[in-house]
Amino acid sequence: MNAEIATEFDTEGVQKNFMFVNRKAPYGSIYALEALEMVLISAAFEQNAVIAFIDDGVYQIVKGQDTKAAGMKNFSPTFGVIEMEKEDADEDPDIDMVWRIVVERDSMEQRGLTAEDFSIAVEVLDSAELADLMNAQDVVLSA
Amino acid sequence: MKFGVMVNEGPFTHQASDTAYRFTKAAVEGGHQVPRVFFYFDGVNNGNKLSEPQADDRNLVKLWGELAAAHGIDLVICVAAALRRGMKDEILAEGFRISGLGQLVELGLATDRTVVFGD
Structure with missing residues (x-):
């Protein structure tokens, strides 16, 4: 016998802390692009979000990308x-969500980058700080 | 406990789907709830009914559908990721449905833990 399947959940008024961990370089695989689509949708739900860039993921936000070739x-x-x-x-005081954009320091420095190389303003965190922040999240989605 | 499960890799090419399937099965058989499994990235290929593994191997597409039917699990394929890969309703396996990324956020909100299986 088949069990009944619920396709809608009551999440009215629920707010959580989401972290999106971007670990891959932008064009060698589809992970970065589809992870970005994931982040954008969470904005529509007014959830707290940390968008983190670690490992080769730091290349995703480097300035002056040209993919024409x-x-x-x-x-x-x-x-x-x-x-x-x-x-x-x-x-906007009417928007009840907090977003942070963070980069892990070692990942950035190991690749010869500084915060000035990024196209957006970021917080640079040590790995221990990032670990603490990750521990404080409700939902961690990584790609 | 209520678990949300996310599968980010296709069946057969990567272990993620097998591990996610086993985790989900163990959870529901252990008295926990898994209301939904969300398939993203190449994970959308888990819902392709045209998939035909060799007879002496496990058929993940079928296994997911059977597990979902037995335990009332909502198997959701992300529409944007699916369109890119030619995954459409015409080839959707039993037990799966196609919907938006909002279903993933909703899953995170509705469950105690979200567990991601991927590369």
Whole structure:
């Protein structure tokens, strides 16, 4: 006998802390692009979000990306949309969510990058700080 | 406990789907709830009914559908990821449905833990 399947859950008024962990370089695989789509949808739900870049994921937000020769869509401008979502959330008292954009320091430095190399404003955190932040989350989605 | 499960890799090419299936099965058989499994990235290929593994191997597409029917699990394929990969209603296996990424956020909100299986 088949069990009944619920396709809607009551989440009215529930707010949680989401972290999106971006670990992969932007164009070698589809992870970065589809992870970005995941982040954008969470804004519509007014959830707290930390968008973290670690390992090769730090390359996703490097300035001046040009994908023409590779024939692929340059989705790096969309990170600017995330930055705008964050600014809106910070400034508009009617938007009840907090967004943070963070980069792990070792990942950045090991690749010869500084915060000035990124197209958006980020908080640079040590791995221990990032670990604490990760522990404080309700939902961690990683790709 | 209530678990939300996310599967980010396709069947057969990667262990993630097998491990997610076994986790989900163990959870529901152990008295926990898994109201929904959300399939994203290449994970959407888990819902392809045209998949035909060799007869002496496990058939993950079928296993997911059977587990869902037995325990009332909502198997959701992300529409954006599915369209990119040619996964459409016409080839959707029994027990699966196609919907939006909002279903993933909702799953995170409705469960105690979200467990991600991927690379």
